[in-house]
Amino acid sequence: MTEIVLDPAPSDRPPPRLEGEYLRLVQQRRLYSFALLAIFLLLLVSGFIAADARNAGGFWDGLDHLGDFPAEVLSEAWANRARIPGLLIAFLPSLVETVNIAAVSTLLGAIAAVLLALLSTRGLARWPRLTTVFRRSMDAFRALPEVVIALVLIYILGGGPVPAMIAIAFHTAGALGKLFSEVAENADLKPVEGLTSVGATWGQKMWLGVIPQVAPDWLSYALQRFEINIRASAILGFVGSGGIGYDLKVAMQWGQGKYDQVVAIFLLLFVTIVIVDQISSHYRNLLVKGRAQ
């Protein structure tokens, strides 16, 4: 057996050669960090100067008036605050339509995202050679903004909630698919291997071995996407998809005299987002901690 002899009087200082090498490494790291910071600041300043030149110095002139519009809206809403509860009730059906568009598009998009994610995740994919195809498909879905798809669909199908729903679902499939796939990549493969060993099919392995692991994160992402889609659905109202976005567009175009409506609509959207966030937290906790304890 080898006996390990410890130095009876260890030195307080490390060997000079080691200390010198370490200090040189630290100095090198500091130099790189400083160079990166300098490049970043240079890009920021030059970019700002270019942007300011393009709007003919409008940025500095406009800076003083940044708070004018919100102040005008809020002051008018405050003066007519007694009307706000009535407006909240009046705009509720439009909000329901907007939330419906967001809910259906999130559901359809999430279902497509689950399939795309599982088919494009390394180690889980049904056809490993086609993972690149599914990944690029998701990239394409994400690259197209909802408003562009909606405008094309409104031109073809006419106005209304259906084009908005399809447009948002497309974008959701791409965006959620990528997030779902990243979560699935980190899933423990041991349960999947256990199911493989009993002769399970690919669908059984995914449904019973992967989804119970990733469900809390997937649900959290899906509900967050639902929040985003409520906002997207409202924005699409501006281009003719109906819902509360259309009411907001009319109120803002009208301008003074309708600002209490603008505030009421924003309040409704804010409360809806808060409720969705609370539901998301509740169900995520339920899935993580579980009932069967």
Place this chain on the structure above:
Amino acid sequence: MRSAAVVGRSSINLHWLAIDPLRSFPISAATNRGLRVLELRNVTRMFGRKAAVDNASFVIDRAAFIGIIGRSGAGKSTVLRMMNRLTDASSGEILFEGRDILTLEGSAKRAWQSQCAMIFQQFNLVPRLDVASNVLHGLLNRRSTLATMFSLWPAADITRALEILDRLGIAEQAPKRAEALSGGQQQRVAIARALMQDPKVILADEPIASLDPMNAQVVMDTLRRIHEEDGRMVVANLHTLDTARRYCDRVIGMRDGRIVFDGTPDQLSTGVARDIYGADESFSEDATSTSIDRLGSGPDRRFAETMISQ
């Protein structure tokens, strides 16, 4: 004929020599037809340029309890994984009742896997699902995919799963999540899943390597009991010599992907073990022990015995 079969490192052409059964086991009809039950013929598995399993051959001609021993990286797990078709072989044949299982694909491959249960070192259960669901997964190949995905199990299957859990002494754990159980209990759930498959072969890949000595003995006792009571073939990778000697009817030793020993536990002397593990004179079997016999007579031993008797 009965003798030890320790071979030189260059020689792998071993034959297995019959050993006396500990008990009378039912023998497959295939054996009566003259077919050997499970046979590996010159099986090789390459990972890059390295042979994880190098030209391995052996025959198991009845439902015995076989232990495969060897150092980490000797190729034990790869042999078992090839038998279950979790890993493909680079060359060779694995015959079960005369049929080469390495040629099976698709549903035929899955059907074989459903008859060839696998128990893993890390249990490989679905941690967020309850214990009973994990046991029912043993039937995934024999029930409709859609029904199993929505947990629509026939009442008879559920009853059988609970009976198996009861047999293994963990029926009260059925509604709990698998992740809430101790390592030893999780391994017993994995054994229950294997029994649910009603398998022809049970493969156990280091079933006690993640367990403390107390739970290790419970799990090995359980496997041995299943083998004796049900007459099932069990092939287990084991890390420790005392476990192999205590539980196995026959021991296969592997080193660097090759089979270097094939004989009875009695023939597994310290010298043979040194050869299998590539160790020198300082090799101590106690250092590899997981048995509570090595715990001495102190409180740890008494605690372990109390737990095992429960």
